[in-house]
Amino acid sequence: MNALDGAGKLIRLALRRDRVLLPLWTVFCVTVPVVFVGAFNGAYPTAEAREDYYETSVHTRAFTVVYGALKGSSLGELVAWRSGVLTCLVAIFALLTVIRHTRTEEEAGRRELVGATAVSRHADLAAALIVTCGASLVLGLLSALTLIGQDLPVAGSLALGLGFTVAGWLFAGIGAVAAQLTTGAGGARAIGLTAVGVAVTLRGIGDVGVQSGDGPAWVLWLSPFGWSEELRPYSGESWWVLALVVAGFAALTALAVSLSARRDLGNGMFQARPGPADAAPGLRSPLALAWRLHRGPLVSRTAGLALVGLAVGAISESLGALMENSGSTAREVLARLGGPGTLVDQFVAPMMTMLGLICSIFAVQAALLLRNEERDGRAEPLLATPVDRLRWAGSHLAFALLGPALGVLAFGSVAGLTHGLNTGAVGRELPRLLGAALVQLPAIWVFTGLAFALFGLLPRLVAGTFAVLLGTMVLGWAAQELLLGQWVINLSVFQHVPQLPGGQMAILPLVVMTVSAAVLVAVGLVGLSRRDMPTG
Template structure:
């Protein structure tokens, strides 16, 4: 039997299991660029030039989307979709780990290997689906954009999306070989993606030609922007993406052929033979299960806070030689208003990141249930509410700690740069903490899905994706305010610099309470493992 025997059947199995998920993700990621193209193509040249002089060089935009290489409609679209490769990379690496290490951890890989499936059939199948899916996404984006924009630039955007998916799918394949559990593999892969993002942030925030722009070449996310769609495309950059994809894929197969099924390249750390008295309750057990995840996210928030706080001081320098910016931001308080606007935008982004942690923490309940570990625990004297409460503690209070750490670090760094820690820290810390009600709505949504529709609990990620899409592209796509209001983050007041009212917080907390109650009530009554 060859090592690839059964690959075709596994490909069909993957498509059968995830056909709707793949369809929704591809269409969602392809729709935003096409909608933006319609919006900016309808603008006049003067309006696009105004965008380039103001928003296009705004540090917030540079941090989120990357540099603006052209003042044409295509160039603006290419910048505004600059955050999408990050999500493509995240989805691709999680998809690969789900169908490799997760299957192996659950024991299904060993069962298949004992039949007609070769050793490398599983890895080959999932990488094939990931590569073809990302290529399809790239072609759809290129086809959609070419209806209104030059074909070469449209193709560059599409291939940039596909290349991001290829690279991180291959890196996800490597991460899946390193540890014995899927959580560890996801931590390594997401940590790598976060490091590449921070490198791109450092390279882009100072604007084109800054002293750190060379850092683009150290990050695959930076390579995507260096394709320069609609601005004398640099096609050779795709060779870097192909080389990294081939290298990571080869490494994944090499490691896979040298390890035992169920084992990882990194040795597992064995625990003590007897449990500590500290594990005597469900909350203590939840701490044991969540502490690694929480520590990893706290490190990420510390770094994000340092980056955002360090950048804030230079935001006001943009206005020195730009009269257009001076006129625009004089209406919101001059340089101070510009810095406040930047801080509010970055803290809103940090709120979305905190929501991602909260959803991941809440989803641990479903993972414990699917792997039958919850059933063994609940067969003792532990009630379902106590078990859920242990995990929910980290889903609700974890974001509090994470946002506090991020806001505190950002405030200290920016305050030190401005020489006024006492004056700057409270405002930035408050801007981070006001995101909590919106974060809790998504936490409660995850709990509600866990209770009502446990099989689709992971659809909570779709809620986060919707919030990001509405926040980053909603106004550019001229969505009605009623559509924008679907996102809880739309209702968070702009702090600092905006008017603070308690009413939206009361409504958001009420929505979160209703969703949480629905989740708790139904979780108590349904069968374990029920759909």
């Protein structure tokens, strides 16, 4: 049998399953750079204003770590720089798409059924890569065309669009490899997302070295995101990098195929340990089972947020001093990002908003775990026992609400303690930064409530909560800095959270968001108690 026999039908199946998600994702990614063009034209309409913005941003290492190295002050270079985060999102989407169409299908048993037909062993892997890489290429070309339509240079627009494609292809290959390593989709996603984190870190180290001239700039070449950057859109394009990308993607694909040929169907290269034949006494309740399912991600996420809090607390004072010496334009930029207060407060406040966004993602993932339990048939045997639906859902709801709270508490406590030790005022800074972190919880719970409402009423759309989060993410990062209209800014849920530290505490918005979250959760639980189960 040919290695690709049956791949065409699986490609059509994947396109049918993603017929809504892929177009929405493509439109979102194509639209964001165009929004940046309009925002920069509105906020910094002259070359002199863009030069001032460049001089402020290029010396701010926090911006370099988040967005990448800023090459120049032209409109195209600024748009390409701000689109660095979008490159990361494209990579994550490609990674998760490949895993969903390979390891998730195999874990659910559907791969075995498909494999019993006239389909080759590697057809599903080929179909997943073709669909994902094709979507990444279309996304890149459409991005280039829309930017050309905004009167940006053709070569730079094509390089920026292909930068998105590069990230999609390379992380599709990484996803294909990760899918061969573990027996569960969760493990494959953990490996893939860890690779994303490592790539972002290496790119940040390399970019800081490039920007400062006194660091290991060569580290940039160890990251796929560095390869995207080195296409250098609008800065003297380096087209030869595309040959490196093709070679890297081919090597990852060959590795994935080789690993797939060496393992048994249903297994991974890393074998899972067999569990005990009988459950421990502490694993005989819905809450105990939920703890068993959530504990790994909960511990790792909390530890990760504590480390990020340590970094934020450690650099806050030095960054404030840097921005103090960077002129009035720097202070204006930070004021738009972080609101009132000292320069340190204006840096920390956006970090708290990003904390809220990240913890909201964790909360939605907890709801998706509940959905996966139902879709994959594991909830039905459990509900056949004396456990009712509300106890089952409530056990996962507890971790969706309290898990992010634990992460927020860890981040705020560590950041406040570290910053307090740096300034010699732990008694003052610890409660200030901890309070600034805790006020993010009502907004996080709104997204938790939305996810549970969709799970109870329209379970197939529960992943749509991520689309709402993406919109909030873009508005939260770009709207205030780029002087978008107030009505656009107000669309972000996190815009209504008190801008702490430094701003005024407001109880009413927090109460409204908490009540809204409670209502959404109640609607979801009522819907769950009345609808049919399972719903595929």
